[in-house]
Amino acid sequence: MKSDPPRVRALRRQLTATFYRKNKATFFVTAGAMLLLGGALLAVAWILQQIIDIASGDSVAPLVRMCWLCLGVLVSVTTIYVVQCYTYPAFLRRAMKQYKEYAFTELTKKSISTFSDENTSRYISALTNDAVCIETNYLAKIFTLLTKSVSFVGGLVMMLLYSPLLTGFALLLSLVPLAVSVLCGNRLARMETEVSRQNESFVAMTKDLLSGFSVVKSFKAEAEVVARFCRRNEELEETKGRRRRMEEVITMLGTGAGIVAQLGVFLFGAYLAVTKQGVTPGVVIVFLPLMSFVVDPIGSVPPILANRRAAVALIDKLADAVGKNVRESGEQMDPVLRDGITIDHLTYGYHESAPVLNDVSVRFEAGKSYAIVGTSGSGKSTLVNLLMGSSNDYQGSIRFDQRELRSIATESLYGLVSVVQQNVFIFDDTIRNNITMFRHFDEKLVQQATEKAGLTPLLAERGEDYICGEGGSGLSGGERQRISIARCLLRQTPVLLIDEATAALDAATAYSVSAAILAIEGLTRIVVTHRLEEPLLRKYDEILVLKNGEICERGSFDALMARREQFYSLFNVANG
Numbered sequence: 001m002k003s004d005p006p007r008v009r010a011l012r013r014q015l016t017a018t019f020y021r022k023n024k025a026t027f028f029v030t031a032g033a034m035l036l037l038g039g040a041l042l043a044v045a046w047i048l049q050q051i052i053d054i055a056s057g058d059s060v061a062p063l064v065r066m067c068w069l070c071l072g073v074l075v076s077v078t079t080i081y082v083v084q085c086y087t088y089p090a091f092l093r094r095a096m097k098q099y100k101e102y103a104f105t106e107l108t109k110k111s112i113s114t115f116s117d118e119n120t121s122r123y124i125s126a127l128t129n130d131a132v133c134i135e136t137n138y139l140a141k142i143f144t145l146l147t148k149s150v151s152f153v154g155g156l157v158m159m160l161l162y163s164p165l166l167t168g169f170a171l172l173l174s175l176v177p178l179a180v181s182v183l184c185g186n187r188l189a190r191m192e193t194e195v196s197r198q199n200e201s202f203v204a205m206t207k208d209l210l211s212g213f214s215v216v217k218s219f220k221a222e223a224e225v226v227a228r229f230c231r232r233n234e235e236l237e238e239t240k241g242r243r244r245r246m247e248e249v250i251t252m253l254g255t256g257a258g259i260v261a262q263l264g265v266f267l268f269g270a271y272l273a274v275t276k277q278g279v280t281p282g283v284v285i286v287f288l289p290l291m292s293f294v295v296d297p298i299g300s301v302p303p304i305l306a307n308r309r310a311a312v313a314l315i316d317k318l319a320d321a322v323g324k325n326v327r328e329s330g331e332q333m334d335p336v337l338r339d340g341i342t343i344d345h346l347t348y349g350y351h352e353s354a355p356v357l358n359d360v361s362v363r364f365e366a367g368k369s370y371a372i373v374g375t376s377g378s379g380k381s382t383l384v385n386l387l388m389g390s391s392n393d394y395q396g397s398i399r400f401d402q403r404e405l406r407s408i409a410t411e412s413l414y415g416l417v418s419v420v421q422q423n424v425f426i427f428d429d430t431i432r433n434n435i436t437m438f439r440h441f442d443e444k445l446v447q448q449a450t451e452k453a454g455l456t457p458l459l460a461e462r463g464e465d466y467i468c469g470e471g472g473s474g475l476s477g478g479e480r481q482r483i484s485i486a487r488c489l490l491r492q493t494p495v496l497l498i499d500e501a502t503a504a505l506d507a508a509t510a511y512s513v514s515a516a517i518l519a520i521e522g523l524t525r526i527v528v529t530h531r532l533e534e535p536l537l538r539k540y541d542e543i544l545v546l547k548n549g550e551i552c553e554r555g556s557f558d559a560l561m562a563r564r565e566q567f568y569s570l571f572n573v574a575n576g
C-alpha cells in the first residue's frame with residue numbers, strides 16, 4: 001500500500017473539503033433541484049402511460065385531469081430550472097475558486113530550497129488543465145449522477161410495478177456490458193494521469209522555449225526548436241488520442257447495450273401484451289422511456305465514475321506535489337541574532353561523491369561584516385544558500401545562536417535572514433510594489449532603504465509607480481539589482497546575505513551601495529564578492545578566502561596581503 005506523509009493525506013482531504021466550504025447551501029439546493037427534475041421525468045412517463053391507456057378506452061373525462069397534471073409538471077419543472085440556473089454555476093464558481101486558492105496558498109508554504117528543486121510546470125498544469133478536468137469530470141458529474149440515480153431507481157420501481165417479468169428480462173440483457181465498462185474504467189483513470197503528466201512536461205518545455213526566445217533567434221535555432229515543440233506536441237496529442245479512444249470504446253459498449261436491451265424489451269413486452277399477460281399497450285410504450293432511465297445509467301454511469309476516479313487522481317497528484325518537501329515542523333525563533341552564526345565541520349555536496357564544501361568551520365559574530373572571496377566554483381554561493389536553509393543534507397552543524405539550522409522553522413528563518421542574489425526576480429508591477437513586496441511599510445523606512453540601495457535617481461526619473469515589465473524588462477540589470485537590495489534592506493532582518501549583488505552595477509554605484517550596506521549598525525553581513533577593491537575590503541571585519549570548498553585563508557585585508565598567498569594573488573589579478 002502507498003504510504004504518504006500525514007501532511008499529504010491531510011491535504012487530500014482538505015483539497016476536497018474546499019469544494020464545499022461555505023458552499024453547502026448552493027450544493028444542497030442544486031442537488032435537490034436535480035433530484036426533483038429526475039422525479040419530474042418519471043411523472044412524465046407515468047402520465048404518458050395513462051394517456052395511452054385512456055386513448056384505448058372511450059371516456060374523455062380522465063383526459064381533463066391529465067391536462068391539469070401536465071400543467072402542474074410543466075410549472076414545477078420551469079421553477080426548478082430557474083433555481084438551478086443560479087445555484088449550479090454559483091456552486092461550481094465558489095468550489096473551483098476555493099480549490100485553486102487553497103492549493104496556491106499551501107504551495108507558498110514550501111521553503112525556497114525545496115521549491116527550487118521542483119518543476120513549476122507541474123503546478124501550472126495542476127491549476128489550469130487539471131482544474132478544468134476536475135470541474136467537468138468530478139464536480140459537475142456529482143449532479144449528473146444524482147439525476148441518473150433518481151431516474152434509475154424510480155424507473156426500476158415503476159417497471160417492477162408494471163411487470164416484474166419484463167423488468168427481469170431487461171436487467172439480464174444489461175449485465176454483461178456493464179461489467180466490461182467497469183473494468184475499462186480503471187484503464188481510463190491510468191490514462192488520465194498519463195495525459196496530465198505529458199501535459200505537465202509539454203507546459204515545461206513550452207515555457208522553457210519561450211523564455212529562451214531571444215537566444216533561439218540569435219542562434220538561428222528556430223527550426224530545431226520547432227521540431228522539439230512538434231515532437232512533444234505529437235506525443236501529448238497521441239496520449240490524449242488514446243484516452244479519447246478508450247472513452248469512445250466505453251461509451252460504445254454502453255450505447256450498444258442500451259440499444260440491444262431496449263429493442264429486446266420492446267419485443268418481449270409486445271409479446272406479453274398480445275398474449276394478455278398483465279401488460280397494457282400503455283405499459284409497453286412507457287417501458288421505452290423507463291428503459292432509457294434504467295439502461296442509460298448502466299451505459300453512462302461507468303464512464304462517469306471512471307472519469308471521476310481519474311479526476312480524484314489529479315487531486316491526489318496536486319496534494320502529493322504540494323504536500324511533499326515541506327519542513328513540517330521546526331522551532332520558532334525570534335528575529336534577533338544575539339551571538340552569531342557558528343559553522344562547525346560543514347561538509348556538503350550536491351552529489352554524494354563530490355563534496356563542494358569540505359570541513360568548513362567558521363564563526364560569524366552578530367553585527368559584523370564578512371567578505372567571502374574565492375575563484376569561480378570554489379563554493380561561495382553554496383555556502384550562502386546553505387545559510388538560507390537550501391538543504392538539510394549537510395554534515396556538521398550550522399547554528400544561529402544556539403539553534404541548529406535544521407531545527408528552525410523555515411518561516412522563522414526567513415524572518416532572521418534575507419538574501420540578495422545574483423539573479424533578481426522582478427514582478428510586472430510598480431517599482432514600489434517590487435520594493436515592498438506588496439506590503440505596507442512606513443514611508444520613512446521605504447525612503448531609507450531606497451536611498452541606501454542607490455535607487456533615489458531612478459525613482460526621481462520614473463516615479464515609484466513605474467511598471468517594471470515582465471521579469472523587469474523595463475529596467476536595466478543594475479536597476480533590478482538595486483531594487484532587490486532595497487527589498488532586503490526594507491525587511492530589516494538581523495542577517496543579510498549578499499551574493500554578488502553589485503555585479504551589474506557600475507563601479508561608482510557599486511561602491512556607494514556596498515559602503516551604505518557596510519555602514520548599517522548592528523547588521524550581520526556575509527557578502528560574496530568578486531569586487532576586490534581595497535577601500536571596500538578594508539571595511540569588512542574579516543575576509544574569508546575559499547578554495548576548492550575549503551577556507552584556505554582568513555583575516556583582515558592587511559593581514560591577508562601580508563601573507564602573500566591566495567588572497568594576495570586574487571587581489572593582484574583583479575587589480576591588474
Ligand SMILES: Nc1ncnc2c1ncn2[C@@H]1O[C@H](COP(=O)(O)OP(=O)(O)OP(=O)(O)O)[C@@H](O)[C@H]1O
Nearest residue numbers: 350351356374375376377378379380381382383528
Ligand atoms: N544545483 C547544483 N547542482 C549541482 N552542482 C552545483 C549546483 N550548484 C552549484 N554546483 C556546483 O558546485 C560548485 C560550487 O558552486 P558555487 O556556485 O557554490 O561556486 P561559487 O564559488 O559561488 O562560483 P561563482 O563565483 O562562479 O559564482 C561548482 O562546481 C558548481 O558547478
